[in-house]
Amino acid sequence: MIGDIKHIVVIESLKDESLTGKELYNDCIRRRVDLYNKPITHKYHFVENKAQFIELLKYFEVNGRFFRDGLLIHLEMHGSKEGGLALIDDSLINWEELVLLLRPINIATCNKLYLTMATCYGRFLYLGIDPYLKAPYSGYISASMEVSGGEILENFFALFEYLIEVGNLIAAYQETEEGIEKFYYKDLETSFEDAFQMEVTRLNEDKGYKEEFVQGCIEEAKAKGGDIPDEIQIEEMFEMALGRIYNRQKAAFNFSC
Template identity: 45%
Template structure:
């Protein structure tokens, strides 16, 4: 089922003066409730990593890339790392930065190995911009993610994610847990990767359909092909047909990113 979870990984990289919210969340909620409260039939694995810099973060994610084939049943990777003000990625404890594109490439390996059952949760300002890392020509890097579209306070992080993981450890489903959190009111929201793709594709589609130069180029190409094949000169109707067919082909190629044979 979408959102089912069997493994939780928390990765923290916060500045020296910051409240260590990731470690606190892991020790006081995740670890304690899984080990002492969670029912045996849904018992989860769990791990915590405190990383100093970009290289250490990459190393941790590569480790899970290698081992994710053995972590079936759904995996949550929770990030407690600051978001960059320029919306391009994350900034780590030592001020090194990592882009959404690099993160998405690392997540993709894990998501493919878990058969599209990787979920990302981010106690991160501007975390919604993770979508910028998506390459529509490659497999989806995650099944879904929970993030914020704006700055968030330490209090919000602790209150919302404590509740989210408390619910998750009780019902073993991230989506169900988020729905309950959202009903209470939260600045964090859930979005699945297919919805991200659909929204982005619709934006591009509208732009293509209203750009006269693109249609003109399509008609020019159609006429060149007709002439090359010794056929009658292609008219505007033929150009429009080729244009629409091209859009359908592009959609099919990109939508394959969400098909997992497993």
């Protein structure tokens, strides 16, 4: 089922402060899985630099077929609205790089990769999405603003407690949603719609981009032996082209495993 989780991985990269990821893992995830003998594997990783982080994600890419019953990766590290993820050696993984690392994992797991991000501004992960390629995740929970360590522990403790009880991330989020106001869930379908809307907005607001796009439509019509279209025909072509973009992006996001 969508949202089912059988594997939980915590990846942390924090320094000179409370290790909230380790605390969440030891006091909530590991303890509750072991206490109630739940069929969920779990692991905690501390990464010190970008190379270690990439190597770890590559492991899950290579072994993705073993996680097709639901893999949840929980990230505990700093983030910025414009930049991406900041590791303890001050290296940065921007949103585009992160998406490139996550997409092969999601493909290998057959769209069974989920993320929870104890990261300020983690919602801006969507900025790295290429709408013509497969989705880099099935869904994710993250913050839309700055969050404190206390908020992270309080909110994710509640989320993971219920997740381990029911085994489904979406059900856990729905149960705890009212208490985690700064965090929200975004699924594959919403990510697709957001990506398409970004393309439409760019076409409507960037005159140069739209002119280039329309010129491409005109050249395509001429190549097929048609006449140079008038303004009305150009607008009709524009609308038809948007429809084709929508269908192409939809096909790219869809999974059939």
